[in-house]
Amino acid sequence: MSLLKLLIFHPIFMLSAFIGTADGYYEYMTSECVYSTSDYSDMVYLNSFSFNKVVDVQFNSTVGKYVGYTEEGVKHAENFNKDPAILQQQKAAVDTFCRHNAQIWDSSVRDKTEKPEVTLSSVKQAEGRHPAVLMCSAYDFYPKKIKVYWLRDGKLMTSEVTSTMELADGDWYYQIHSELEYTPKSGEKISCVVEHASSTQPIVKDWNPSMPEVNRNKIAIGSSGLVLGIIIAAAGLIYYKKKSSGRILVPN
Numbered sequence: 001m002s003l004l005k006l007l008i009f010h011p012i013f014m015l016s017a018f019i020g021t022a023d024g025y026y027e028y029m030t031s032e033c034v035y036s037t038s039d040y041s042d043m044v045y046l047n048s049f050s051f052n053k054v055v056d057v058q059f060n061s062t063v064g065k066y067v068g069y070t071e072e073g074v075k076h077a078e079n080f081n082k083d084p085a086i087l088q089q090q091k092a093a094v095d096t097f098c099r100h101n102a103q104i105w106d107s108s109v110r111d112k113t114e115k116p117e118v119t120l121s122s123v124k125q126a127e128g129r130h131p132a133v134l135m136c137s138a139y140d141f142y143p144k145k146i147k148v149y150w151l152r153d154g155k156l157m158t159s160e161v162t163s164t165m166e167l168a169d170g171d172w173y174y175q176i177h178s179e180l181e182y183t184p185k186s187g188e189k190i191s192c193v194v195e196h197a198s199s200t201q202p203i204v205k206d207w208n209p210s211m212p213e214v215n216r217n218k219i220a221i222g223s224s225g226l227v228l229g230i231i232i233a234a235a236g237l238i239y240y241k242k243k244s245s246g247r248i249l250v251p252n
């Protein structure tokens, strides 16, 4: 069994041989499934052998045989195409490997959605033309595709909006941030709207210009602490006064 023939039966195989200390060779085989339809009608299976990043020989299921792209590759393609067992296996792979795995993959990962956690907050601005800056953030959503926009009394706001790209968290989830600079008017309603595959209804966060709950809580905790501190200090002082007044000082 030749080395390349052996590789065919191992879906993922990497071989690197090193000569000396700096230079090396890198030979690898990849099996790819390329598709963009949900019924897999356009599924293409590719089996490529590469040496130092150059594809030598490749099986493409649309073509139905191996094609060599280098002098070496042409020879390998010839050998592979002569072997009915290899060809039969490769031709079947678009179903047995690609469509089979795509189904499992899509239902367990690609078709899953995770609803974003949307927060709306006021942020300090550097030197904008408008006095107020709001930040709308959506966290931990999947898939990547998302729409974030601003409404003022139900009307779309387009100017003075700056958004980041969808940022990959590195754990399959994404986050995105949108900033709105504006001049507040009394009685108006500013909302951040998020549209995502995880929710049939848009997620709407209305801006409440009064103090956010987090700040209210911080102030409540802070003042409770202050009151408690004063009480303890007063009690300590009273105790000290009582003790010192009750003591008879005896000179040594």
Ligand SMILES: *[C@@H]1O[C@H](CO)[C@@H](O)[C@H](O)[C@H]1NC(C)=O
Residues within 6 Å of the ligand: 034, 044, 046, 060, 061, 062, 063
């Ligand atoms: C596979 O082969 C078909 C037909 O030659 C070609 O149109 C297609 O681009 C190839 N696919 C890839 C990913 O190389």
